[in-house]
Amino acid sequence: MEETKSPIMDRIAEANKSATTGIDSKDIKEWITIYIMGRGYKVPADLTVLTAMEYAGYKFVRSVGCRQGFCGACATVFRKKGDYKLQADMACQTRAEDGMYLVQIPFTPAEKASYDLTKEDYSPSVLIKYYPEVARCVSCNTCTKACPQDLEVMDYVQAALRGDFEALARDSFDCIQCGLCAMRCPAEIVQYHVGQLGRRLYGRNGLGAPKHLEKRVEEIQNGQFKKALDTVISCSDEELRKKYTAREIEPE
Amino acid sequence: MAELKYIEGYPDYMRKLIERVQETREKRLTYTPPAMSMKERDEVLQVHPDFAPGGKRLISVGPNKGERASNEVADLLEAYPLLEEGDVNLSVVDFETKILIVGGGLAGTSAALWANDSGVPARDILLTNKLRHGDANSIMAEGGTQAADREVDSPDKHYLDTIGGGHFANKPDVVRALVEDAPLAIKWLCDLGVIFDRDESGDLEEKLAGGLSVKRMHSCRDYSGLEELRVIRDEFRSRGIPCLEHYPVIELLTDGNRVSGAVLWNMETSEYKIVKAQATIIATGGYGRLHIRGFPTTNHYGATFDGVVLAYRAGAKLRDIDAVQYHPTGAAYPLQIVGHLLTEKLRGSGAQPVNIDGEAFVYPLEPRDVEAAALIRECYVRDKGITTPTGLRGVWLDTPLIELKNGNGFIEKEFPGMVRMYNRYEIDMRKDPVLVFPTLHYQNGGIETDPWGKTNIEGLWVAGEVSGGVHGKNRLMGNSTLDCLVFGRRAGINAAEHVKSHKNSAKLTLGHLKTYVQALKDAGIKPTRRAPILLPDYRGKAALARMIDVF
Numbered sequence: 097m098e099e100t101k102s103p104i105m106d107r108i109a110e111a112n113k114s115a116t117t118g119i120d121s122k123d124i125k126e127w128i129t130i131y132i133m134g135r136g137y138k139v140p141a142d143l144t145v146l147t148a149m150e151y152a153g154y155k156f157v158r159s160v161g162c163r164q165g166f167c168g169a170c171a172t173v174f175r176k177k178g179d180y181k182l183q184a185d186m187a188c189q190t191r192a193e194d195g196m197y198l199v200q201i202p203f204t205p206a207e208k209a210s211y212d213l214t215k216e217d218y219s220p221s222v223l224i225k226y227y228p229e230v231a232r233c234v235s236c237n238t239c240t241k242a243c244p245q246d247l248e249v250m251d252y253v254q255a256a257l258r259g260d261f262e263a264l265a266r267d268s269f270d271c272i273q274c275g276l277c278a279m280r281c282p283a284e285i286v287q288y289h290v291g292q293l294g295r296r297l298y299g300r301n302g303l304g305a306p307k308h309l310e311k312r313v314e315e316i317q318n319g320q321f322k323k324a325l326d327t328v329i330s331c332s333d334e335e336l337r338k339k340y341t342a343r344e345i346e347p348e
Numbered sequence: 349m350a351e352l353k354y355i356e357g358y359p360d361y362m363r364k365l366i367e368r369v370q371e372t373r374e375k376r377l378t379y380t381p382p383a384m385s386m387k388e389r390d391e392v393l394q395v396h397p398d399f400a401p402g403g404k405r406l407i408s409v410g411p412n413k414g415e416r417a418s419n420e421v422a423d424l425l426e427a428y429p430l431l432e433e434g435d436v437n438l439s440v441v442d443f444e445t446k447i448l449i450v451g452g453g454l455a456g457t458s459a460a461l462w463a464n465d466s467g468v469p470a471r472d473i474l475l476t477n478k479l480r481h482g483d484a485n486s487i488m489a490e491g492g493t494q495a496a497d498r499e500v501d502s503p504d505k506h507y508l509d510t511i512g513g514g515h516f517a518n519k520p521d522v523v524r525a526l527v528e529d530a531p532l533a534i535k536w537l538c539d540l541g542v543i544f545d546r547d548e549s550g551d552l553e554e555k556l557a558g559g560l561s562v563k564r565m566h567s568c569r570d571y572s573g574l575e576e577l578r579v580i581r582d583e584f585r586s587r588g589i590p591c592l593e594h595y596p597v598i599e600l601l602t603d604g605n606r607v608s609g610a611v612l613w614n615m616e617t618s619e620y621k622i623v624k625a626q627a628t629i630i631a632t633g634g635y636g637r638l639h640i641r642g643f644p645t646t647n648h649y650g651a652t653f654d655g656v657v658l659a660y661r662a663g664a665k666l667r668d669i670d671a672v673q674y675h676p677t678g679a680a681y682p683l684q685i686v687g688h689l690l691t692e693k694l695r696g697s698g699a700q701p702v703n704i705d706g707e708a709f710v711y712p713l714e715p716r717d718v719e720a721a722a723l724i725r726e727c728y729v730r731d732k733g734i735t736t737p738t739g740l741r742g743v744w745l746d747t748p749l750i751e752l753k754n755g756n757g758f759i760e761k762e763f764p765g766m767v768r769m770y771n772r773y774e775i776d777m778r779k780d781p782v783l784v785f786p787t788l789h790y791q792n793g794g795i796e797t798d799p800w801g802k803t804n805i806e807g808l809w810v811a812g813e814v815s816g817g818v819h820g821k822n823r824l825m826g827n828s829t830l831d832c833l834v835f836g837r838r839a840g841i842n843a844a845e846h847v848k849s850h851k852n853s854a855k856l857t858l859g860h861l862k863t864y865v866q867a868l869k870d871a872g873i874k875p876t877r878r879a880p881i882l883l884p885d886y887r888g889k890a891a892l893a894r895m896i897d898v899f
Contacts (some may be wrong), residue, residue: 109642296541
């Protein structure tokens, strides 16, 4: 059933095979050794912690998600050769380095509060009501050092304490909720849940209603665009193409 | 690559090539190549992976027998089930629920919330995930969500853009639902506390994107999907809706032409569980991890086409399943991030694709298939690409142009995720261009539905990327998160209505497998492939070669 081949597609597939199938050691020029939970493995030098572990033979079920730094599933704790520092990062975003020894943290035990925002005031006391441990912050900055997104975590915890929703939302916005801050916090605060509640309160109450959105929803519900849609949906293919080509593009 | 010298993240030979990009930058600040004519588009599409010879075949079994699909897709549709009748005891039901939702991205999570809002108590809903709740393509969506809510815009304009972008192959009634519900979806998210980008006056900031005629893209920096999903997931958790993680569905259960439940499988203990459900909503996403035609992908680890495979065996009809979306700009360097998404918003904000000679060779905002084909042509037909130390080819995406056009600090404000990703490899995308090549991005087609997400199978709804029809042959930016929000909502509401008016008297059987396996045998297909595959396998070949199973 196979049709004729495409040499271009074959060349693209060949060039990409290290990213699409397992890595073949014959393609590798430089090697490093990493220690996965204490055991040494020789792996190619151009990999992330995640792909290096896969090269070594691990097939992940946990500690993996989007593989591109957005989901926070692959939290990793490691030390580098000759360095006293305990570091934390995302396995999919961290280069594997020679002598690194590491372990995955697949889960963060943490209590998330339940709330109904329609019944809450836009007040700093809401944060304290649901997460009173915020007040235990000792400003040690360990959370900030643990953050793989380089967020100023301690600053947003302090903003939560002050009731500064805008700063809390701004400083916590890029949070991927990996849990590393909470795992390192000596005051046992779950920073990323506090950030989530704060951002939702700010998004709901602190930004002002969009000017035209509500009106548009009403217009649609009142059937204002029914006729225009009826018309366009009943167009012949030819008419549609004509309309499409004649569209005016809004300037930048 | 020990012999190479690296300067600011690039080997010195690439650094020298960057000088050519710098030399032409000022000239390109005021020059954009013209958009292609329809004829030029058709010409360049000959090298698009969907149109280049090879790569596809006719499906030999099931409701879409005789239609063309990518080989990797046909392989899974023509695979044998993981289960045989008798492998599982269907007389013991572990979970009896009214609505079973398979997949916890934007679509599945929205469906749960709207079913709950429509009167189905939380305890009567069950959301199950293959990975964690939220480990989905939704969370990786960078660009944003379309909705025609500005005064100058209208749902019919959104309709026309969508259907033209889809090469007029879209299913009209579902496109209509998409564009009509879009403003409502944005309002729902705002009310739940999603923080969309605002302009100086405090109003929603809306942007252009490839194929749009009006600015209607709503973004949350370059973390749009993350912000939308984490907010609705937080609402889901606050309501205490039951949720299972690392529990994929490995087969649907049926009673004649009706889905009546599912077999779940615990990925850690290998134990199975039987679910009985009055309504099942599949929201399992797409198929990037099939690496169609050997392309890298922007997709998450679990994007393995499971939902379509399961529904197809139960008799669900597919449409536009032959159309694969390759995003024009995936990272091509360094090796660690090959295939990762560089949002279209970069080009929407002024970045230009540039070849090895420093020339801008394509209008930056062609529809995605045309833009992707133009990049492939530049690299492999015209030989104007840049080859990386590991043998990949790509073209430059001249990101420093963005700041020349929008002012200093713009990139850091709008693209924090991108800046962060490149900084890890000592590349400053504000000062230097980045190397890009098309990457497998989206399953354009899928399971056919009516405007309420209902399939041709009784008791089965679908929502999001797993469905087909709304995007035709090519999806526009900002219509995927919207698809999830609109049809997740519609499926949730419609399934809720269904369970309120129907009693659950259906049997739990694997009867549909018998028919399907017989069809496979009749077609002469050998039982070498099994599906769903659940996860891809990237283990090193050396380690795999020496693996043995001893217990």
